[in-house]
Amino acid sequence: MQIAGITLLCFIGAVPLLVGCERASDSTTVETMAGSSVKRINDPEQIATGQQVYQANCAGCHGENAAGATNWRQPGADGRYPAPPLDGSGHAWHHSTAVLIQMIRNGSPDGQGNMPAWGDKLSEQDVRAVIAWFQSLWPDPVYAAWYDMQQRSPSE
Numbered sequence: 001m002q003i004a005g006i007t008l009l010c011f012i013g014a015v016p017l018l019v020g021c022e023r024a025s026d027s028t029t030v031e032t033m034a035g036s037s038v039k040r041i042n043d044p045e046q047i048a049t050g051q052q053v054y055q056a057n058c059a060g061c062h063g064e065n066a067a068g069a070t071n072w073r074q075p076g077a078d079g080r081y082p083a084p085p086l087d088g089s090g091h092a093w094h095h096s097t098a099v100l101i102q103m104i105r106n107g108s109p110d111g112q113g114n115m116p117a118w119g120d121k122l123s124e125q126d127v128r129a130v131i132a133w134f135q136s137l138w139p140d141p142v143y144a145a146w147y148d149m150q151q152r153s154p155s156e
């Protein structure tokens with residue numbers, strides 16, 4: 001009886017816990033599919049700076065919490081794509097840090113899209129901080145997938 005009671009308790013307890021794990025980004029270490037145990041970037045000062053940089057420069061297009069513009073998968077009236085999410089629900093995690101830095105510095109390739117270039121406006125430190133901030137929003141499985149991808153192809 002008691003064992004069943006404990007099992008039931010654990011089962012009920014595990015549900016909110018798992019949901020919490022999916023959304024939370026406060027774990028310091030994640031296990032990747034490739035089997036490495038990876039420490040998440042977790043420098044509170046850098047992340048706080050990144051959040052300020054984001055709110056001042058990026059939130060207007062990418063949304064307050066980096067969830068992206070509404071209908072970001074559909075081109076707008078100008079034929080260009082609206083700002084995608086950066087919170088792990090889009091495809092920013094398909095890119096290595098090196099590529100994210102380039103995208104932020106240079107904006108949309110050849111002026112073909114609506115992402116402005118920040119190379120002259122933000123320091124390298126600020127660009128790295130804003131990346132650290134939006135990466136801190138990524139759920140563990142997204143972070144782990146990004147990490148494996150970056151190990152395989154650091155320049156994609």
Ligand code: HEC
Pocket residue numbers: 053054057058059060061062080081082083084085086090091092093095100103104108109112113114115116118130
């Ligand atoms: C004027 C609106 C606007 C602002 C402001 C803006 N972005 Fe963007 N961003 C876009 C658009 C639109 C795209 C999609 C680019 C394309 O279609 O070429 C994009 C794409 C990106 C991408 C690539 C995402 C992916 O999934 O491949 C990153 C990273 C990014 N922006 C980061 C930032 C950061 C960091 C800032 C602030 C420093 C910022 N953006 C400010 C509109 C904006």
